[in-house]
Amino acid sequence: MKKILIVGAGGQIGSELATYLRGIYGNGNVVAADLRPSERLAADGPFEILDALDAERYAELVRKYGIDSIFNLAALLSAKGEANPTLAWKINIGALTNSLEVARQYGCALFTPSSIGAFGGDFPRDNTPQDTIMQPNTMYGVCKVTGELLSNYYHTRFGVDTRSVRFPGIISNVTLPGGGTTDYAVEIYYAAVKGERFVCPVSENVYMDMMYMPDALRATVELMEADPAKLKHRNSFNIASMSFTPEIIYAEIRKRLPEFEMVYDVDPVKESIAESWPNKLDDTCAREEWGWKPQWDLSSMTDDMLRAIRAKNL
Ligand code: AKB
Numbered sequence: 001m002k003k004i005l006i007v008g009a010g011g012q013i014g015s016e017l018a019t020y021l022r023g024i025y026g027n028g029n030v031v032a033a034d035l036r037p038s039e040r041l042a043a044d045g046p047f048e049i050l051d052a053l054d055a056e057r058y059a060e061l062v063r064k065y066g067i068d069s070i071f072n073l074a075a076l077l078s079a080k081g082e083a084n085p086t087l088a089w090k091i092n093i094g095a096l097t098n099s100l101e102v103a104r105q106y107g108c109a110l111f112t113p114s115s116i117g118a119f120g121g122d123f124p125r126d127n128t129p130q131d132t133i134m135q136p137n138t139m140y141g142v143c144k145v146t147g148e149l150l151s152n153y154y155h156t157r158f159g160v161d162t163r164s165v166r167f168p169g170i171i172s173n174v175t176l177p178g179g180g181t182t183d184y185a186v187e188i189y190y191a192a193v194k195g196e197r198f199v200c201p202v203s204e205n206v207y208m209d210m211m212y213m214p215d216a217l218r219a220t221v222e223l224m225e226a227d228p229a230k231l232k233h234r235n236s237f238n239i240a241s242m243s244f245t246p247e248i249i250y251a252e253i254r255k256r257l258p259e260f261e262m263v264y265d266v267d268p269v270k271e272s273i274a275e276s277w278p279n280k281l282d283d284t285c286a287r288e289e290w291g292w293k294p295q296w297d298l299s300s301m302t303d304d305m306l307r308a309i310r311a312k313n314l
Pocket of ligand 1: 205
């Protein structure tokens with residue numbers, strides 16, 4: 001049985017990944033770690049306070065629990081990273097290099113997500129290929145490209161089992177994202193259920209890749225369980241399931257809630273980040289090398305998001 005450490009387990013992805021992994025590998029085998037305490041994560045399995053920049057404490061936890069697989073999710077997102085680029089570099093790269101070193105020293109497999117934010121420059125926006133120009137103009141993107149390169153380096157140089165996907169914007173209903181460019185696609189559902197008018201920070205025709213959390217969690221585990229002999233790529237795979245503009249998601253919600261209203265107040269930082277990213281990724285390599293296939297689309301996700309948020313009785 002695996003012994004897993006999730007670093008940054010209190011965030012949007014980590015909080016659901018902990019529950020998902022505990023369901024598969026057993027509660028006691030999945031240690032959730034975060035800067036801040038979490039009653040929810042501590043309720044059904046081991047929980048530890050960890051600042052991912054503290055290499056000694058990181059290694060101590062790996063030894064204490066006999067960890068063999070690490071999921072490193074500690075990072076500032078794109079819009080927040082633009083507000084404080086030096087902090088974004090410090091956290092995102094500090095957590096990455098500590099994860100790589102501890103994985104090298106203790107023989108752990110390591111998953112560190114990349115993102116659609118790794119793209120930038122003059123690359124094909126539609127059906128963006130797996131291997132193309134990556135010249136991001138955000139600090140978040142610079143960190144993601146660095147992460148991909150360093151993770152490949154640790155694999156080829158030291159044999160560390162590093163694996164990664166380029167996540168689209170992740171849509172979920174448990175923990176809110178914070179500081180991302182794609183956050184609007186989560187916030188819109190909360191506004192719709194609360195009967196509030198939604199003010200969208202990205203303009204109406206900007207396409208971005210998005211994915212529902214259950215697909216993102218499944219992708220993470222399927223890649224980490226994939227036969228290494230079949231992986232020609234490692235860091236990092238394009239994965240895709242849906243791509244839409246604010247107008248398209250708005251129309252989808254209005255099919256269920258015709259009274260729902262959305263207006264635009266475009267945030268220039270988010271807008272320019274969104275425009276520098278792909279419209280839609282080509283995920284052929286992930287499909288061919290480890291059998292990736294999404295299960296959710298905009299319509300089924302919208303039904304499920306509205307149901308889950310209504311059940312919170314906000
Ligand atoms: C962000 O918007 O910064 C993230 C991402 C796409 O990586 N959700």
